[in-house]
Amino acid sequence: MVEGLGERRIIEILLRQLEVMPGVPVPLGDDVSAIDLNDGRLAVMKTDMLVGRTDVPPGMSLWQAARKAVIMNVSDLAAKGVRPAAILASLGLPRGLTEGDVEQIGRGLNDGAREYGAYVLGGDTNEASDLVISCAAFGTCEKRFFMRRSGAKPGDLVAVTGPFGKTAAGLKVLLEGLPASPKVRETLVNAVLMPRARLQEGLALAQTRAVTASIDSSDGLAWSLHEISRASRGGFTIEKLPIAQEAEEFAEAHGLDPAELALYGGEEYELVITVKAELWKRVEEAVKKVGGSLTKIGLATREPAMLFKGKEGAVPIEARGWEHFKPHSK
């Protein structure tokens, strides 16, 4: 991002300036922040900013952009097992927006929040060069149900709530104009324009108390695995890459590596979790009950290595995310 300084470096520099709240329930750098309400509950909050230039691909309407700005935040709460109650939205609006444009943004915020049972409770408007939609999501949860990213233990199963690669492929359709059959195209583009947060899955997972680590995959599957691994101080052996059928087809048609699309994409909002192996059935059932599905993709290991063991042997999974759409991120 900022020239010369990568996003990780910037975050490092920023974090170094911050005094740490004594007894803070969630460490700085996790997906969400939290405060102890001192009655068994946590107040959980998250802020994530959408910037038109880097987060709104061609073909995305303002309604979709505003909705996405909400989803980005809801997804992080979902990964922690927290139901969003309130959304605040700070807007930077470029000149030249019409009444209709502003209406679309308002409706997108509202619809994104309502889709997950939350309400937009307030915000702020400003003039800016870029379209900027900075949302904050807020909710409470019982402390004992809160899911962290730091609890993965050797032997735990790694699982995801859905297949990967559709967004990376969809961005290639929207940004590079790569063709696809109408049906595949619709699925891929839809993944980009209408992302969904796995809130029901997250809430159900939290209730099982069998999940040892959880994160959303907005920075890509590989990146999410590395984040859990960093926080939990272990590694992963991935045995099955959860590649979406449509991403597979698209990759084949264009001579792309489907594993690349699935691992190093991003802007996908599946949950990546680790589960105590002996409790797998219970966890799988819980997700099925709310209409979701869980796919086992590998195993947590004591060694910090991050490997994909496919038919052609073990390949390291790198700590990088989607770099096309956000050329300077990570």
Add this chain to the structure above:
Amino acid sequence: MVEGLGERRIIEILLRQLEVMPGVPVPLGDDVSAIDLNDGRLAVMKTDMLVGRTDVPPGMSLWQAARKAVIMNVSDLAAKGVRPAAILASLGLPRGLTEGDVEQIGRGLNDGAREYGAYVLGGDTNEASDLVISCAAFGTCEKRFFMRRSGAKPGDLVAVTGPFGKTAAGLKVLLEGLPASPKVRETLVNAVLMPRARLQEGLALAQTRAVTASIDSSDGLAWSLHEISRASRGGFTIEKLPIAQEAEEFAEAHGLDPAELALYGGEEYELVITVKAELWKRVEEAVKKVGGSLTKIGLATREPAMLFKGKEGAVPIEARGWEHFKPHSK
């Protein structure tokens, strides 16, 4: 702000799109938003965005800008009598920032939060054309102490926590290069670069339970009075304009109207409150106890008129704010 559409119109359009949370404890459009924690407490939150282009005058360092982005949010919580616990910060960073720049921003956020007992708990970084610092402040309070802007009753006294006009004058120094004596200049410029939120005053005021309406004056004294009047459905007769000595001197030296500076400035973070007349002494004492001061400036009236009754008769106080620095706002 956005060409053709004023900020008020934009907010109207946005608010029209939002479904209202059943039983929401604070109406949309108040200084803060809140959720009922169902145990006598409210979770109170606020988001406000600083945009470099419109909110950072020449002479303001990045440390000061980041600190100010925090103060803006703390001030709104202060006006409600809520202690800020956590600050989140979403950053849009232009290319070309140095490590030192990022450090200044991080320190400014931290120092702004710590100044009021809060901690920065998280955030998000992005690349953007403008410098954008969007903060969200969060705190809890007992519901019975929460101060609204809607409770002013005819006969209530109107009071402020400090004098006005320094920021408007300071901006004229910084933006237009108007001269002032070193001592006056320092006070005026300092008001712009190092704003302070009246948190101790706000907390003390809330405890008295004698305050019927409260708002911060970040959009200017006149604007704040009009907001209380709109929410409380009454008017005000202002008998004494709380003009800062330095603003008075500066106005005189430059042939400016000091009342204009005090009424229609902005970016000032005093509290504007109404108080039950019979409880004035108690309220005044409470603020004195925390090292602050309260100045009576007028009376709430049944008629919705907003008048300044000076030596030259009654003049209407208009519903407008500072329009120089943010040429399109309001």
